[in-house]
Amino acid sequence: MAADSSRPDADAGTATEAADDRLLEVENLQTVFHTERETIRAVDGISFGIAEGETLGLVGESGSGKSVTARSIMGLVDSPGELLPDSSIRFDGRELTGLSEKQYERVRGGGVAMVFQDPLSTLNPVYTVGNQIEEALSLHRGLSGMDATEKAIELLEDVGIPDAARRVSEYPHEFSGGMRQRAVIAMALACDPDLLICDEPTTALDVTIQAQILELLAELQEEHGLAILFITHDMGVIAEVCDRVAVMYAGEVVEQAPVVELFENPRHPYTRGLLRSIPSTQRGADRLETIEGEVPTPNAPATDCRFAPRCPEAFDACREVHPEPVPVAAETADEGADHSAACLLYPENETRGQAVERHTSEGETTGAGAADSGGDAR
């Protein structure tokens, strides 16, 4: 299966050149949902990449588009949702947008697997855990009968389930929450993926169980050389597991940086606010710092900064110009620290007028196509 997806695909030739060294390259991804009243731009033109063996964290509040991004990569966006035509998702050099359902099934089986937030709704309650892992094995590896059962037991042992030979024939309700999530991870590993997308995999779990699962994921990553896209709203988890972080707000990536750089030197006002509102980082403070207001629902192409209404540093231009990501690495940062933020305050070495001018002109060149295709879709 891995061989299949690495085969150069005829459709793939059109994309940009930067994609080659990364396992996953997402460019200008736009996922919209059509409702009777409006079109919700859940993911609105985001770009990021993940190298082999790397963990990218996707962090943001609810409604920021994290999960829709994951589902878009997995090809799980159904009507009334759709990916706009300019979107590009390249996995292992192959363009995934526009694949047929049949072709996508092979990608999901062979290259990309996903672990969802709630293990109880991922698992089918009327089949044993073993059945469900064996199903994945038979679909993606052609194993059946005793071979599949043995492999299933082996996978359960790999994810640290004790007494696996007995538990393989138990039903999901007989597993505890942590064990269920282990079983789901075993199922994801059944198809030997290169990229594992984890959508809030520990949010429903207690901290001591979360610690077990994070440890397990780290071990598996080392063992299998997995690349991981880790989606969470918990900055503590981000700090622990990720190599790089992309911060999402209202469907856009507002800041992207290596993890240490992001925590030590957050540049976007939203990232700063997010980090400051964590209670444990403000020990001794009587009142917590907050970001006033709520996350907006993006329902039109952005013509301004979507964070401006809540931003303590917003100025007039923020309401008129849509900020584009610009490099913002501090001079103290390592060479090549790939740090960008989409905010009119940057680049810092330019005057505010120059910076605004730069964002305006960049928006015109890259944003024009997006706006057009948005029109086509309707």
Next chain:
Amino acid sequence: MSRPGPEREATGLAGLDCAPGEALLSVRDLRTYYDSGELIGGQPVKAVDGVSFDVRKGETLGIVGESGCGKTTLGRTLVRLEAATGGEVRVGDDDVTQLSGEDLQAWRRNAQVVFQDPESSLNDRMTVGEIVREPLDVHDWGTPAERRARVRSLLEKVGLQEEHYYRYPHQFSGGQRQRVGIARALALEPEFVVLDEPVSALDVSVQAQILNLLMDLQEELGLTYLFIAHDLSVVEHICDRVAVMYLGNVMELGPTEELFDDPANPYTRALLSAVPEPDPTAEIDRMTLRGTPPSPRDPPTGCPFSTRCPVKIRPDGFEAVDDETWEAIEVFRETLRARGRAERSLSERAREFLGFETRFATVDEVVDELFADRELPGSVREPVERASDLARDGDEDAALEHLRAELGSVCDHEQPTAHGVDATGRESRCHRHDDEYDEPAAVGPSVGDAE
């Protein structure tokens, strides 16, 4: 019945009017069990299993613990949403668990709850005004006009606008809905508010807004909070004192700062070390716990935490056994417990009865995996072999009992009592606080903000 008016009347519960800092509630050996519903042989679920502590007037007491530890049941028992099975909750000279009639009404007016999920705790068919007014209606508070005026002032107090009176909950965001829940809880001017995970369902920036609001209200109204949460960083921020619960028991209780700086109980230490720090450069020296908490239907006989404790005391004579072998024995016991708990289907019971092979007959594989490459001293091998034999015959309970008798220590046999661990009156339940053993901090990795 006297009609409580806008000016607050004497409640009949004299203890509510104690001075700030004195014990508003004295909880003693409180137990709340749920019946299993089975006719024969069912064990009750021991959700709260003998807890004692005081709630001081004007303070915020945090209750932390993992899901299933009984923290929510404890909160609900204190406000009489659940009936206690044993023990007492004293307010002055009255026992809340025994109140009835007007006294119970008075207690209910004075003890309110803010629930976790603002999606499900507000009735979607009532307007916000009606929701907040409902407690006033139920308790026949003032005149209708006074009630409406009170609702308006409450909405303003929690940071909503007057025009929100006629809107429905679905028109609000999660944070705003939680504000409505808070306004409803405060409608009757309670003394004591149970906050049951009030911010767990909210995003971090909204969570901070609600926490600030709760702190402001406490200061303004002199409220006493019981703050139930699983998020330790929130608890650290808002609470004056913290009780750490595990399997229906309070394992450690003390002032927040001391408890977080230098946790005394092994469970507190494990819990704190499991929280990921929002600092990528922090070194991770974690005590990862094995397995999951035991069933509250069948808690361990000794210390509740003994099945997972990383610093469990070894029995005399086994100090020389190497750590990995000892760990394997604990894993073996854990596996037997899991098997004992697993439901056997009818067909499996029949197969077992007829002596056919079942999925439970694979105990040899487990033993093999755990002990095959280990040199077991005779004193360990004999009990392990005997236990495997018993388990093979389908009698996990006997196997466990045998292992407990042969290889168990004080942690398996006796419930630990509360030891004072510092000058602040902090208490921790652990046998390691006895003089004859090393302190938990001396044998485990370092944990806590101070270290």
